[in-house]
Amino acid sequence: MPRDWPKRAFWGDIMVVVYSDLKRNGFELLSKARELADKRGNKVCAVVIGKDAGTQAQEYIQRGADMVIVTGSSMEHFNAEDVSDILEVVVKEERPEIVLIASTKDGKELAPRLASKLDAGCISDANKIYVDGDSILAERVVYSGNGIAVEQFGSFPGIITVPGKAFDPLPIDPGRTGEVVNRDIVLKQQRSSIVDVQKMVSEGVNVEEAEKIVSCGRGFKKSDDLKLIEELARVMNGNTLGCSRPIAADLKWLSEDHWVGLSGHKVKPKLYIACGISGQIQHVAGMRDSGIIVAINKDADAPIFNSADYGIVGDLYQVIPKLIEAIRQKM
Amino acid sequence: MNIVVCAKQVVDVGEIKVNPSTNKPVLEGIPKKISDIDKNAVEEAIRIKEKLGGKITVMTVGPPDAKDKMKELLAMGADEAVLIPRPQGADYHIVSKLLSKGIKKLGDVDLVLCGEASIDMFSGQVGPRIAGFLDWPQLTYSFKVEAEAGKVKACRNMGDRMVVTEASCPAVLTVTKEINEPRLPSLMQILGSARKPIHDWTVSELGMDGETARVLERDLRGVKMERKNIVFKDDLDEAVAQLAERLAKEGLLG
Numbered sequence: 001m002p003r004d005w006p007k008r009a010f011w012g013d014i015m016v017v018v019y020s021d022l023k024r025n026g027f028e029l030l031s032k033a034r035e036l037a038d039k040r041g042n043k044v045c046a047v048v049i050g051k052d053a054g055t056q057a058q059e060y061i062q063r064g065a066d067m068v069i070v071t072g073s074s075m076e077h078f079n080a081e082d083v084s085d086i087l088e089v090v091v092k093e094e095r096p097e098i099v100l101i102a103s104t105k106d107g108k109e110l111a112p113r114l115a116s117k118l119d120a121g122c123i124s125d126a127n128k129i130y131v132d133g134d135s136i137l138a139e140r141v142v143y144s145g146n147g148i149a150v151e152q153f154g155s156f157p158g159i160i161t162v163p164g165k166a167f168d169p170l171p172i173d174p175g176r177t178g179e180v181v182n183r184d185i186v187l188k189q190q191r192s193s194i195v196d197v198q199k200m201v202s203e204g205v206n207v208e209e210a211e212k213i214v215s216c217g218r219g220f221k222k223s224d225d226l227k228l229i230e231e232l233a234r235v236m237n238g239n240t241l242g243c244s245r246p247i248a249a250d251l252k253w254l255s256e257d258h259w260v261g262l263s264g265h266k267v268k269p270k271l272y273i274a275c276g277i278s279g280q281i282q283h284v285a286g287m288r289d290s291g292i293i294v295a296i297n298k299d300a301d302a303p304i305f306n307s308a309d310y311g312i313v314g315d316l317y318q319v320i321p322k323l324i325e326a327i328r329q330k331m
Numbered sequence: 332m333n334i335v336v337c338a339k340q341v342v343d344v345g346e347i348k349v350n351p352s353t354n355k356p357v358l359e360g361i362p363k364k365i366s367d368i369d370k371n372a373v374e375e376a377i378r379i380k381e382k383l384g385g386k387i388t389v390m391t392v393g394p395p396d397a398k399d400k401m402k403e404l405l406a407m408g409a410d411e412a413v414l415i416p417r418p419q420g421a422d423y424h425i426v427s428k429l430l431s432k433g434i435k436k437l438g439d440v441d442l443v444l445c446g447e448a449s450i451d452m453f454s455g456q457v458g459p460r461i462a463g464f465l466d467w468p469q470l471t472y473s474f475k476v477e478a479e480a481g482k483v484k485a486c487r488n489m490g491d492r493m494v495v496t497e498a499s500c501p502a503v504l505t506v507t508k509e510i511n512e513p514r515l516p517s518l519m520q521i522l523g524s525a526r527k528p529i530h531d532w533t534v535s536e537l538g539m540d541g542e543t544a545r546v547l548e549r550d551l552r553g554v555k556m557e558r559k560n561i562v563f564k565d566d567l568d569e570a571v572a573q574l575a576e577r578l579a580k581e582g583l584l585g
């Protein structure tokens with residue numbers, strides 16, 4: 001191995017795992033890693049995995065890494081079995097204190113598999129990570145938004161998965177230098193194989209950064225009727241549509257980038273208008289940080305009204321056209 | 332095909348309130364249920380069994396009162412159940428290792444099914460951890476599963492892409508809510524489930540005495556949501572005018 005970095009006998013350093021095709025996530029993790037490492041007097045090591053991994057190594061250094069390990073470049077597609085085997089080797093060699101992995105679905109299936117191979121702890125979806133005395137603490141939302149758990153590791157290494165946009169990436173610093181290490185790890189013959197990969201349809205919306213969201217649920221009778229909320233969104237100058245899980249996952253009327261909730265996107269617009277959404281806690285978990293929440297629902301007992309600032313009890317097919325008219329006059 | 336379904340009893344998160352004086356979520360006295368997606372896992376196991384035969388074992392790490400809820404899964408069509416007590420302060424490391432050791436003890440298991448995540452914590456760690464511990468393939472986020480003797484294929488929702496993965500058994504699958512509609516057991520099935528065994532296995536017989544948690548909870552804070560809860564009804568024209576007025580005042584119509 002061409003490197004002069006001493007192999008560590010103790011658990012130190014912050015390691016960031018990046019897939020070569022998910023750059024932005026990697027930069028966000030690096031910025032948090034840099035902050036933690038600076039406070040602890042440690043180094044930041046990025047492990048870049050996947051095709052073309054090597055081509056980006058310099059950028060990871062410029063964004064905060066002291067060392068970049070390039071590996072797994074023969075892998076055709078991400079699969080948790082191979083990646084956890086690779087990382088098991090790397091982590092045992094480098095002995096980081098903390099390993100940060102993005103909370104994408106890939107990351108969420110990888111992190112616990114890796115954790116079990118290392119007999120390690122894993123904290124999922126931490127949106128705050130900070131040094132407190134000797135410990136590193138992580139906070140995450142639990143009970144569908146009713147609680148925040150503050151957690152700490154009882155052993156090293158500790159693995160943390162981090163949702164997108166929890167941290168801001170560091171700007172590029174062209175003056176930063178670091179070491180790039182190529183590490184080839186022979187992959188095992190796995191008992192699983194990927195036979196097909198299809199890109200999901202995506203309408204390319206970004207609900208997480210939208211200022212105004214008009215959201216729809218199963219109160220709509222057919223996909224064509226979504227024109228109503230498109231129109232409402234348009235008159236409000238906030239043409240971002242959101243939806244409940246069934247609209248994206250079961251009915252597929254909208255692509256999954258519109259899906260708001262516990263298992264979808266977490267949004268915090270200034271205004272969130274929920275139309276024909278019952279307001280189950282798993283939906284509310286994704287939008288409870290919104291500025292003003294408006295609910296339109298024909299059922300006066302629908303739980304959404306408990307989570308709303310303003311509500312109208314009525315048939316959305318009558319209410320929305322009237323609302324479009326009323327808003328048009330105010331704009 | 333012998334299948335283990337890992338199912339968790341959870342508090343009904345929709346019923347949780349935050350205690351204003353302690354600022355902690357109140358978890359005692361809340362109705363409990365089997366985590367929703369775990370029922371989808373049981374349903375999928377039953378469909379596989381209907382096609383290929385075999386036995387379905389439900390395995391739970393939880394308190395003694397979980398047995399009542401486990402009976403619902405037996406009524407749906409699982410054949411037997413195993414309850415392993417949850418040690419104080421257990422984290423995912425301990426829970427998954429107990430389940431993995433339980434699966435080994437049971438022996439001759441072809442498939443392990445879990446929900447993609449439990450609705451209380453929503454971490455989704457248990458399935459992949461069991462797979463890692465046993466060094467089995469993992470087919471996570473499956474929304475369509477085809478099993479045949481000795482192998483399994485799943486369509487998986489990985490967010491930005493759909494992945495079809497094939498594996499030879501034994502393997503671990505985690506399923507999404509969309510995979511099926513869990514059946515409601517008939518009265519006969521509910522009565523019949525009383526005769527199906529629920530075995531109690533101990534932490535020590537699984538060799539896990541004294542195992543320490545890798546993650547410790549330092550604090551649990553409640554998060555209250557304060558909303559105005561102003562609701563307009565009856566006269567829709569009036570309601571809409573009022574709402575538009577309020578939104579304009581809030582500066583949201585600019």
Ligand SMILES: Cc1cc2nc3c(=O)[nH]c(=O)nc-3n(C[C@H](O)[C@H](O)[C@H](O)COP(=O)(O)OP(=O)(O)OC[C@H]3O[C@@H](n4cnc5c(N)ncnc54)[C@H](O)[C@@H]3O)c2cc1C
Binds near residue numbers: 243247277280448
């Ligand atoms: C583990 C887990 C994770 C989940 N994650 C998510 C998630 O991320 N996001 C999410 O949204 N859900 C999620 N869910 C599902 C959630 O529990 C609810 O089932 C879902 O949010 C319901 O969607 P809905 O409100 O569109 O449909 P419904 O609950 O069917 O509600 C439809 C509403 O429309 C109203 N309505 C009907 N007709 C009209 C009309 N003409 N005019 C006005 N109102 C009308 C009805 O009164 C009703 O309140 C999750 C569930 C589980 C178990």
